Amino acid sequence: MFTETDFRILDSYKSVLDGLAAYLGDGYEIVLHSLHDLDHSVIKIINGHYTGRREGFPITDLALSMLAKIEERPDTNCITYFNRNQKGEPLKSATIVIRNHSRMAIGLLCINFYMNTSMFQFLQNMTPPAAQTPDSPVEESYVENVDELIVQAVTEASQKVQNDSAISNANKNKEIVSILYQRGIFNLKDAVVKVAGLMGISKNTVYMHVRNLNHG
Known part of the structure; x- marks a missing residue:
């Protein structure tokens, strides 16, 4: 059962998303999920135009799958992976579990880097190594309900x-x-x-x- 403290913890992560977005730039979609209501898990999203998602959208099948994998390994709170979206666009993604003081998973912070982002756009924000194109069959389904x-x-x-x-x-x-x-x-x-x-x-x-x- 979620407590007021749990909701405050999740709410505090909203500013984290703002900071990440400002630092990483427009090539990243960043999503904050609450596990309190999986039907409307998205409580904040930045650059949601990539998938058409907005606040109030449900959790995805891939996010559920990544949470299950993390929960199988108690010492792990994060998993990174290459995948492709439904349009076939290559992504590098990370799923980070947010836990409360009792170590219960209460939320997910998901980061998707769109590797088709132009180098010009990418270098406007930072100068990392050139992105590599992944080849992964994993797909994530974006749905409205x-x-x-x-x-x-x-x-x-x-x-x-x-x-x-x-x-x-x-x-x-x-x-x-x-x-x-x-x-x-x-x-x-x-x-x-x-x-x-x-x-x-x-x-x-x-x-x-x-x-x-x-x-x-």
């Missing part, structure tokens, strides 16, 4: 499982739920019910698979 995110995640997971001949028909639903679980989809509000409807199975079946994964 959580329902769209869930639909896209189920569609992608279903296609992956259906195209894998090594997975028996009896285990396909289980594998789809497992992929969604690994991507953090079930952290979203009413995700079990929505996933069940999209898959054409009962919510009890989805709950069963999720419980097994929790205890696995």
Whole structure:
């Protein structure tokens, strides 16, 4: 449960975003997420024109995935990686976990550097080494609501499982739920019910698979 102190901690990071943006320049999208409400997690964003996002937008599937990876390693609060957005543009990104005094994760600070930024624009702000173009299949989905995110995640997971001949028909639903679980989809509000409807199975079946994964 979030406390007033937690909200104050997150609010204090808004000025950090302003400072980072002033220092790094226009080639960076910087996002502050609150984990209090994943449906409207974006509480501050700078250079949101890159993705069309603004305050009140939901968390992304990649941000959830990176949080899960960080939480698997208690000594780690940050992960950096190369990826591409839906337009195929190369990015260098960082996800930083914001914790409260009890070490509970309460927010994420996400930084995306657009590596297609012109050198002229880049050098207007700083003079670092030349950017390298990454080659990564990782994509992040920018959506306007959580329902769209869930639909896209189920569609992608279903296609992956259906195209894998090594997975028996009896285990396909289980594998789809497992992929969604690994991507953090079930952290979203009413995700079990929505996933069940999209898959054409009962919510009890989805709950069963999720419980097994929790205890696995």
